[in-house]
Amino acid sequence: MTTPATVTEEAVASLRATADPRLRDVLTGLIRHLHAFARETRLTHKEWERAVRFLTETGQTCTETRQEFILLSDVLGLSMLVETVNAERTPGATESTVLGPFHLTESPVRALGADIDLVGGGEPCVVSGRVVSADGTPLPGAVLDVWQADADGYYDVQRPDVQPPGNGRGLFAADTEGRFWFRTCVPSPYPIPTDGPVGELLSATGRHPYRPAHIHFIASADGHTPVTTHIFVKGGDYLDSDAVLAVRESLVKDFARTEDPALAKEFGITGPFRHARFDLVLERA
Incomplete structure (x- = not known):
């Protein structure tokens, strides 16, 4: 028995x-x-029943463009822990961080230098860098999947009536020297969705829902292990209290303001802009 x-x-x-x-x-x-x-x-029985109801509501909140379970995993620190326990990182390789709940649609293929900010309204920005192997060898044709929120802190799937599909997203291929660059707007801090069970959990535990400003990347190349990562805007709010516990010091980058007309011309921009440089270093598979 x-x-x-x-x-x-x-x-x-x-x-x-x-x-x-x-x-x-x-x-x-x-x-x-x-x-x-x-x-x-x-x-207690009551607590067990509430937990079952909470998980049921979490599943019911998921849609094709919203993943509440990933959001729950993020705010509990589980997503970041999984990244950590699976990171047998070669020294110097780019650190990984959480995927987040908004990588739910395919990023449109774009040419190097394209502008992923289709709605405007934010401060112009260029992100550039190289994709290289851990020994510094450039990785020509490396693929970069990029996505971010708009200047108001929303992803395209959150406000389809305001943003066209694919806004803030791009799929780029590095050039023959492993270089990449694209135009966008400076990202803003934003709250994760709070109108579902995860929002109720944050409220019940006295936690704020904000993420520091960031841009997502997935970088991949033949013979190398893909990396899922972000860059965060140096000096921004919430770097020390990210709602999903995903900030890593090596990923905080300076989005420096520049008025260099030659650099602006090179990137197809008129007037001052912010420039973030970020090299992605991949481990051999």
Whole structure:
């Protein structure tokens, strides 16, 4: 007969026929930790029911353009922890950080130098750099998937009535020397969505919903491990209190103001602009 003292081992034993050994190991760990949590906190029926309802509401909030479960993982620090435990990083390689909940649509293919800010209204900005291997070898044709919020702090999928599809997004291929550059607007800090279960959780725990200003990247090249990362605007708000706990010091970059007319002409910009330089260093696979 099952008893409080035996239920954990019985639940673990029920997995013995699992054909996939990794699945068996993961589920075994999950069961043991969940049971230990329930015992440690003396979880009540009411709390268990509320947790089930919360997870149900989280799933019901997900749509084709919104991933509430990723958002939940982000604010609990789980997304960043998964990045950390999987990062056997070569010294000097670009650090990874969270994917975030808004990488849900395909970025349009764009030519180097294209402007991903299709609505305007923000401060003009150029992001440039190189994609190289850990030994400094340029990676010609490396692919960069880029996405960011607009100057008001919203992604295209959040305000389809204001932003055209693909605004703030671009898929670029580095040139023969591994170089890339594109135009955009300086990103702004913004709140993660708070109109769902994750927002209720933040409110209940007295946490703010804001992320520091950033631009997302996924960089990939043949023979190398892709990296998912951001760059953050140096000196911006919330760098020390990111709602999804994802800031890394190496990824905070200076978006320096420049009035160099020759540089402006090179990038196809008229007047002063901000310039962020960012090299992506990939590890060999």
